[in-house]
Each structure stands twice: as C-alpha cells, then as structure tokens.
Amino acid sequence: MYQIIDGKKIAQEIKEELKEQVAALKADGKTLCLAVIQVGNDPASSVYVGNKKKACAYIGIDSLSYELPEDTTQEDLLDLVKALNADKKVNGILVQLPLPQHIDEETIIQTISPDKDVDGFHMRNVGALCVGSKGFVSCTPLGIIQLLKRSQIEIEGKRCVVLGRSNIVGKPMSLLLLQENGTVTICHSRTKEIKEITRQADILIVAIGKPKLVDDTYIKEGAVVIDVGIHRDENNKLCGDVDFEKAASHTSAITPVPGGVGPMTIAMLMYNCVNAIN
Numbered sequence: 001m002y003q004i005i006d007g008k009k010i011a012q013e014i015k016e017e018l019k020e021q022v023a024a025l026k027a028d029g030k031t032l033c034l035a036v037i038q039v040g041n042d043p044a045s046s047v048y049v050g051n052k053k054k055a056c057a058y059i060g061i062d063s064l065s066y067e068l069p070e071d072t073t074q075e076d077l078l079d080l081v082k083a084l085n086a087d088k089k090v091n092g093i094l095v096q097l098p099l100p101q102h103i104d105e106e107t108i109i110q111t112i113s114p115d116k117d118v119d120g121f122h123m124r125n126v127g128a129l130c131v132g133s134k135g136f137v138s139c140t141p142l143g144i145i146q147l148l149k150r151s152q153i154e155i156e157g158k159r160c161v162v163l164g165r166s167n168i169v170g171k172p173m174s175l176l177l178l179q180e181n182g183t184v185t186i187c188h189s190r191t192k193e194i195k196e197i198t199r200q201a202d203i204l205i206v207a208i209g210k211p212k213l214v215d216d217t218y219i220k221e222g223a224v225v226i227d228v229g230i231h232r233d234e235n236n237k238l239c240g241d242v243d244f245e246k247a248a249s250h251t252s253a254i255t256p257v258p259g260g261v262g263p264m265t266i267a268m269l270m271y272n273c274v275n276a277i278n
C-alpha cells in the first residue's frame with residue numbers, strides 16, 4: 001500500500017510554525033512586509049496573488065499590493081521595483097509571473113534586490129544555492145524537500161531523478177537534492193531512453209508541464225513520486241504531470257494533485273518572507 005503525501009497538512013504545519021515565529025518577532029518590535037506586484041489581470045495570476053496575500057494575513061505578515069494595468073511600461077515597473085528595494089519597511093518583493101510580453105522578465109527579476117528576492121530567482125541567490133551558501137531558494141523545490149523530510153523519506157544515498165530543467169523548478173530541485181546527499185540525474189525533452197533512467201529512481205520528481213504523461217511504465221516498484229505539474233484535464237478536473245491512477249500503486253509514496261506540491265509553494269514563500277527579516 002502506498003502513502004499519499006499530504007501537502008496540505010504539511011503546509012499547514014509550516015504555516016503554524018511561521019505564525020509563532022512572526023508573533024515572537026512582533027513582540028520584539030519587528031514587522032514583516034511583502035510587496036506583491038501583478039501586471040495585467042490574468043485570472044490564474046490573480047488567484048495565485050490572492051492566495052499569497054491570504055497566507056500573509058494568516059501568518060501575520062503585512063502585504064502591500066500593486067495591481068498595475070497590462071500596458072504598464074517596463075520603465076514604470078522598474079521604477080516601482082527600485083522604490084520598493086529602497087523602502088526599509090519592505091522585506092520581500094514578489095513580481096507575479098508571467099509578465100506581459102513587452103516586459104523582459106529577466107530584467108525585472110535581476111533588478112529586485114537579492115536581499116528581498118523571496119522567490120529566489122535573482123542570480124545572486126541562484127549562485128548561492130549552487131555553491132551551498134545562504135540565500136533565498138525557489139519556493140517549489142524548497143517545499144518538496146520539506147515534503148520529503150516531514151514524510152520521513154530519506155534522501156541521502158538515494159537515486160534521485162528530476163524530470164525537467166527549468167530555472168524555477170528542475171535546476172534548483174536538483175541542487176537541493178544534491179545538497180541532501182542524493183545521487184541526482186536530470187532529464188529533459190532531449191533525453192534519450194528516458195524510462196530507462198526514471199525506472200532507476202528511488203525518488204522521482206516530475207516537473208515537465210505535460211498533463212498525466214508519467215505513468216507506471218516510468219516508475220520503479222516502490223519509488224517515491226513527487227508531481228509538480230498542475231493542469232486541468234479534459235473534464236476540467238485538476239491533474240498533474242503524473243497519471244495518478246496508473247502510477248500510484250507502483251509507488252511507496254506519491255503526492256496528489258491538488259493537495260501535494262501546490263500548497264507547499266505558498267508555505268515556503270511565507271518561510272522565505274519570515275527569513276527576509278534582517
């Protein structure tokens with residue numbers, strides 16, 4: 001019988017811990033403030049931004065909300081980011097992605113002060129992760145490490161296969177697993193004989209953005225499978241990159257979608273905000 005890794009429950013545990021830490025910081029006269037910027041009104045982004053603001057309120061972090069029109073210029077957005085960088089009461093800055101096409105995301109991300117980059121996307125933070133020094137780490141992979149640890153799943157010495165090499169998930173995920181002494185292989189769209197590799201994994205992390213692509217034929221009997229993907233299927237039901245129905249019985253533990261990785265991303269954003277205090 002396999003274990004369903006309950007991301008919702010673990011995320012709640014983390015939020016309770018953070019709430020206590022924030023209360024202690026407040027008792028010490030310290031305040032925390034996250035600035036959230038959204039450009040345009042993409043409905044999915046509005047849901048994510050709303051959830052992030054709700055989590056801030058729950059934990060006791062102040063949030064400043066900037067809802068900018070779709071035709072905001074890159075210069076205006078850069079000016080806002082720079083003003084928030086300089087604002088001493090703001091500890092964290094989050095620019096919701098994707099941005100409209102006329103704005104260069106990389107320029108915006110690299111303008112956020114690395115000390116306030118709670119998404120962990122700035123090059124200085126990515127470099128810090130690479131060399132194993134202190135910095136903000138991308139929330140989704142950070143959350144996956146917590147999911148594994150809090151489910152008593154050992155990483156050290158395990159064969160870990162990461163499907164996907166994005167800057168936000170796949171690459172930082174691989175570095176974190178390496179830091180935890182896993183033996184890590186990264187696969188991507190050009191990988192040949194991919195199932196031969198994934199079937200060797202003790203821990204398989206799937207972040208490819210392809211609904212239900214990974215089924216039992218990719219999985220070694222008894223492996224741990226973490227599904228990062230989030231999609232709507234043909235019946236408008238949420239699903240992941242893993243075909244849960246086919247895969248689950250081949251695993252020893254698996255994350256569901258929804259209720260697996262998703263809630264952890266927001267919990268770890270809150271973790272980064274609390275750790276942004278200086």
Ligand code: NAP
Binds near residue numbers: 187190207209213265
């Ligand atoms: P992404 O930027 O689109 O990257 C996808 C990666 O998967 C790429 O490296 C790509 O390879 C690789 N890939 C695509 N098809 C593949 C295949 N058939 N076999 C092997 N590798 C393949 O996506 P992402 O931002 O990492 O996100 C991945 C998924 O996670 C998406 O569904 C996204 O919505 C979801 N997500 C969820 C959360 C959450 O909080 N739950 C957070 C972030 C992302 P190439 O590099 O060769 O193109």
